[in-house]
Amino acid sequence: MKQFFSDTQKMPKIIILLFSLGLFFFIAHKIYVPYKTGSIINMFQTIIEEKEEFINNFINKKVSDISTLAQKQLIQELATSQKELQTPETKKALTSLVQQVVGTNDLYDFFIFSPQGNTRFVLNKDQFLNKNFVANPLKNTEFGKSLTRCMVTLAPDTSHFTNIFTTDKPSFLICAPVFSEKRLQGFVGCEINPQQLFTALHDKLGTTGEILLGQETREKTVIINQVRNNPAISFKENAFIQQDSPLQQAVSGKSGSGIHKDYRHKKIIAVWDYVAITHGGIVVKIDYHEAHSFSMILYLLYLILFALSLICVIGYWYVKRNELKIIQSLSASLASFYQNHKPDLHQTALLTCFGISIFAVLYSIHGYQKIYLNAKQLDVTESKTKAQYLTQRINNILYQMEKTTKDIADDLWDQELTHKDLEKRIAQEITSNPRIYGIKIAFEPFEESKAQKLSARYWLSTKKGVERRDLDQLYDYT
Numbered sequence: 001m002k003q004f005f006s007d008t009q010k011m012p013k014i015i016i017l018l019f020s021l022g023l024f025f026f027i028a029h030k031i032y033v034p035y036k037t038g039s040i041i042n043m044f045q046t047i048i049e050e051k052e053e054f055i056n057n058f059i060n061k062k063v064s065d066i067s068t069l070a071q072k073q074l075i076q077e078l079a080t081s082q083k084e085l086q087t088p089e090t091k092k093a094l095t096s097l098v099q100q101v102v103g104t105n106d107l108y109d110f111f112i113f114s115p116q117g118n119t120r121f122v123l124n125k126d127q128f129l130n131k132n133f134v135a136n137p138l139k140n141t142e143f144g145k146s147l148t149r150c151m152v153t154l155a156p157d158t159s160h161f162t163n164i165f166t167t168d169k170p171s172f173l174i175c176a177p178v179f180s181e182k183r184l185q186g187f188v189g190c191e192i193n194p195q196q197l198f199t200a201l202h203d204k205l206g207t208t209g210e211i212l213l214g215q216e217t218r219e220k221t222v223i224i225n226q227v228r229n230n231p232a233i234s235f236k237e238n239a240f241i242q243q244d245s246p247l248q249q250a251v252s253g254k255s256g257s258g259i260h261k262d263y264r265h266k267k268i269i270a271v272w273d274y275v276a277i278t279h280g281g282i283v284v285k286i287d288y289h290e291a292h293s294f295s296m297i298l299y300l301l302y303l304i305l306f307a308l309s310l311i312c313v314i315g316y317w318y319v320k321r322n323e324l325k326i327i328q329s330l331s332a333s334l335a336s337f338y339q340n341h342k343p344d345l346h347q348t349a350l351l352t353c354f355g356i357s358i359f360a361v362l363y364s365i366h367g368y369q370k371i372y373l374n375a376k377q378l379d380v381t382e383s384k385t386k387a388q389y390l391t392q393r394i395n396n397i398l399y400q401m402e403k404t405t406k407d408i409a410d411d412l413w414d415q416e417l418t419h420k421d422l423e424k425r426i427a428q429e430i431t432s433n434p435r436i437y438g439i440k441i442a443f444e445p446f447e448e449s450k451a452q453k454l455s456a457r458y459w460l461s462t463k464k465g466v467e468r469r470d471l472d473q474l475y476d477y478t
Helices: 002-006 011-070 073-080 088-102 142-153 195-199 246-251 293-321 325-333 345-413 419-432
Strands: 107-113 119-122 172-180 183-192 210-217 220-223 256-261 267-275 280-287 438-443 455-462 465-470
Touching: 011 088, 011 172, 011 183, 011 195, 011 256, 011 267, 011 280, 011 293, 011 345, 073 088, 073 107, 073 172, 073 183, 088 107, 088 183, 142 172, 142 183, 210 246, 220 246, 246 256, 246 267, 246 280, 345 419, 345 438, 419 438, 419 455, 419 465
Parallel strands: none
Antiparallel strands: 107 119, 107 183, 172 183, 210 220, 210 280, 256 267, 267 280, 438 455, 455 465
16 A cells, blocks of 8 residues: 555556546536526426416316306396295205316305395305305405405406315315396305316425415415425415515516525425416425435545545655654554554554545445435436326317317307307417317208208318318218
8 A cells, every 4th residue: 555655656647537537527517507407497397387277277167167157047047036045956956057067076165146245055055154255254255355356347256275164175266247137146156176276286206396386375475285295284374485485486476496495494496487367376396405416426426536636645645755743643542452563654544544435435335326316216207297298288288179169069059159150259269279270060951051951161270361161062971
């Protein structure tokens, strides 16, 4: 070992090599960290876009369903009736109708309000019957505020999320006015179960990644969905939400990305945005140490190489100069452990350096193995996440196509869309949705006109605009 350190030919070259390699990994670490941060932020921005699209589709679909429900004949008859509505027969009929329109799994409760805000019918929570939601004490609840806005605007309204009406289970209310013969007869309200919405936010982003949905409640920012790292924090107003935290910025109407601390006081990489339809914000985040697990390998490597080069410098200097008083003192203090043997200063110094080197190498191997596994898991998660969102994006497109088709069919069936206005409606749907290439409509024989057996048309998007082709002239589609 002494000969190794005292080799004036090789030792300087080894020191320069170790130092150069350490410098290389130091520069690689400094370059890789911002690159990886940018890559994760881009991925999270894609996730937020997909989640916002899903949230908007889910809530808009419920708003559309409840607006349709408000125009049903049974609802209009009940809203205009002066009789008692809270009867078993009415409850049975409304249960069937509301579950059919809104969906059984998404429904918590259904209300019929008078034009003044009094509850005339409640599907499940009988304690709210004959209560006024726009008067104390209910007017300051999220449901009361939503009904008030609906009464002012005479348009459908979506409330903030709340958990006071469903025993610690979050819900939200959608209100819609009921008109009959062009007169306001009252309002309907559906209390919606958002579990389907929250389930879509339970993506496994590595080991620590999670998606937060938040809003401002009583001037405090709260997390409204259950998060993987602390499910009990939902709707807790004493949660650690810093003033400039991503969630605080998101519910304040801001969007952005960066490195912050979350409700666990841990350093994170996050992307956030405001979601108007929920009156709140969304955050996608992951712990910093997991996101940069591979960069820690580079960090450990340059530390080890710098340490080894430093050990070589110290060993080379000591052997040549023999002036390491610290090592002499250390050797003297350990003399009591040796019997009948005078401490060898050179041997002690070399063994100390060798022991430090072995410890550093073993520690780096252990750290490399652990960090490599975490990095591999995160890479696999990123691949799965991209595949999941591509699938979800396709599902959203198919859902939009299905909804457009169903809306047109329902409007034709309810005679709210006349054959005369059909072409204008189709052109509007194709123009407003670039994903739609064409829409075909075929009528039963003699359905559109008693003098014409076949009637089928196809509108498609072209460079010149929306063009119409008559399919009944091409073949007998029956």
